[in-house]
Amino acid sequence: MRVVRLASPLLAVLLVLAVWQLAVSGLHIQSYILPSPHQTWQALRDDWTSVRSLAGQTLYESVVGFVIGTGVGFLLAVAMAHVTIVHRVLYPILIATQAVPIVAIAAPLVIILGYGLAPKLVIVGLIVFFPVVVNVLDGLSSIDHGMVDLARSMGAGEAKIFLLVRLPATLTPLFSALKLGAAYAVTGAVIGEWTASITPGLGKDLLLKNSRLDTAGVYADVLLLTAVGLGGFLLMTVVERLSTPWRTRGTARRWFRRSADMKG
Amino acid sequence: MTDTKLTIDSVEVSFGETLALAKIDLEVKNGEFVTFVGPSGCGKTTLMNVIAGLQQPTSGRVMMDGADIAGKPGHVGYMFQKDLLIPWRTVTGNIVLGAALTGRATKSDRTAARELAARYGLGDFVDHYPHALSGGMRQRVALMRTLAFHKEVLLLDEPFGALDAQTRLEMQQWLLEVWADSGRTVLFITHDVDEAVFLADRVVVMSARPGRIQDVHEVAVPRPRTVDTLMSPEFMDLKSQVLSGLYHTEAE
Structure with a gap:
């Protein structure tokens, strides 16, 4: 069962590659319109040294923007859940930030923040923070009131109730948002590089190659960006499984039992 | 066993205009097992919430070991239906x-x-x-x-209400065993008259609108109680008394 589970996503990737290859060779598509998987792979290998460092730059923007965006989102959600007035004031503003086209605010952002790292982080942050706010708010409001009453009847203070009862309940919805965000963050970084950048990055590189009609190079970049987004998603999935063991396991992990015994 | 553990002294609770509990008076002895039965809305849970400190009474006191614990959490063990x-x-x-x-x-x-x-x-x-x-x-x-x-006083609010009949019977016997081991004072809410009589030293029958104590029945059935107890004449007799009390209230 485990083998099937692990192998099926791999099979899906192979299927996509096969269809891609068949389309190119079967329909005799020119390589400057759609390069074959092999040509793309070749372009990736030829350009590896430069592409790798560019990918590092884009990865850096994505990760820092992701951390800032999700962190701010989480704090906002907690504040909104506990202070009604904050919720009433902030919610419409947050919705408005999502209605503004990201590409459209990139230009004004450059005027305020310059061409450096800052506007890219803001763009990535704007994309990833919203799902976190919505999901964490959901998690906090869906808590069984009985649990809170139980904790109160035991004489627990609000801080302890938050830490032991409310906060862990947000983990499941939080990770749904983090998985989405990890994939979106790369898109945000690319948009940031296109509209607000003089520094290099994979998104910038992609535009450059496109203008040179280096289609295989463009596809190589796209493949790499996809891999970065996918990697982020997978990483979040692993962290999720480790930090919410009760969702997938019947008993606590061995090492956790010991550390729990010591922590209390 | 004769000393008083808990005194509910003229406790009243109203929610706005609605009187949920009208002047409840009850003394519970140390180590006693008291069950509460009554129709929905008779304020059983409200009374438990007052004792547990989750609900501030509109008036009255709940004395435990000489201190008023009404509306003050952390003094009793509270177990909910869920x-x-x-x-x-x-x-x-x-x-x-x-x-x-x-x-x-x-x-x-x-x-x-x-x-x-x-x-x-x-x-x-x-x-x-x-x-x-x-x-x-x-x-x-x-x-x-x-x-x-x-905590020396346990409040159990319909703890077995969601269980199937057979598991419930096992749990009742287990609870009696735990109670005998621990010597705690138990206040136990239920909808089930069999359960109320089977477990209790005293059965408190409550009535609704406003919630008040209608009857208190002493349960003289000897312990330890087993499944056979459920068929004994004194059990049946008491059960019919409690039932008729409940029935008359609802017919009013």
């Missing part, structure tokens, strides 16, 4: 919840929790998460959590 086990804590983690919430669950708290679980048949499940347990096991853990909170 087991309310915390999904991300193991059985051990749930049993020590009270300690964790009010300070720190120490190593000895955890050891005691494991011993408690082992003593009452859940020794193989101490590291299980609640979702991996059956309904009866979950209620056991919830009761152990209430016991491990180390």
Whole structure:
């Protein structure tokens, strides 16, 4: 069962590659319109040294923007859940930030923040923070009131109730948002590089190659960006499984039992 | 066994215009098992909430060991109809919840929790998460959590209401065993007259609109009680008394 589970996503990737290859060779598509998987792979290998460092730059923007965006989102959600007035004031503003086209605010952002790292982080942050706010708010409001009453009847203070009862309940919805965000963050970084950048990055590189009609190079970049987004998603999935063991396991992990015994 | 543990002294609760509880007076002896029956809306749970400190009474006092505990949480162990086990804590983690919430669950708290679980048949499940347990096991853990909170008065609000009949009977006998072991004072709410009479030293019958105490029945049925007790004439007799009291109230 485990083998099937692990192998099926791999099979899906192979299927996509096969269809891609068949389309190119079967329909005799020119390589400057759609390069074959092999040509793309070749372009990736030829350009590896430069592409790798560019990918590092884009990865850096994505990760820092992701951390800032999700962190701010989480704090906002907690504040909104506990202070009604904050919720009433902030919610419409947050919705408005999502209605503004990201590409459209990139230009004004450059005027305020310059061409450096800052506007890219803001763009990535704007994309990833919203799902976190919505999901964490959901998690906090869906808590069984009985649990809170139980904790109160035991004489627990609000801080302890938050830490032991409310906060862990947000983990499941939080990770749904983090998985989405990890994939979106790369898109945000690319948009940031296109509209607000003089520094290099994979998104910038992609535009450059496109203008040179280096289609295989463009596809190589796209493949790499996809891999970065996918990697982020997978990483979040692993962290999720480790930090919410009760969702997938019947008993606590061995090492956790010991550390729990010591922590209390 | 004759000294008074808990005194409910003219407790009244109203929600806006609605009088939910009208002047409740009751004395509960140390180590006594008192059950409460009554129609929905007779304020049984409101009364428990007042004793547990979750609900401030509009007037009146709840005295325990010489102090007024009405509206002050942390003095009694309260168990709800839903087991309310915390999904991300193991059985051990749930049993020590009270300690964790009010300070720190120490190593000895955890050891005691494991011993408690082992003593009452859940020794193989101490590291299980609640979702991996059956309904009866979950209620056991919830009761152990209430016991491990180390309070002398336990409030149990329909703890077996969601269980099937057979599991419920097992749980009732188990509860009597735990009660005999621990010597705690128990206030127990139920809808089930059989359960009320089977468990209790005294059965308090409440009526609704406004919630008040209608009758108090002494249960003179000898302990230990078994399944056979349920068929004995004195049990049947008492049960019909309680039932007729409930029936007349609802017919009014």
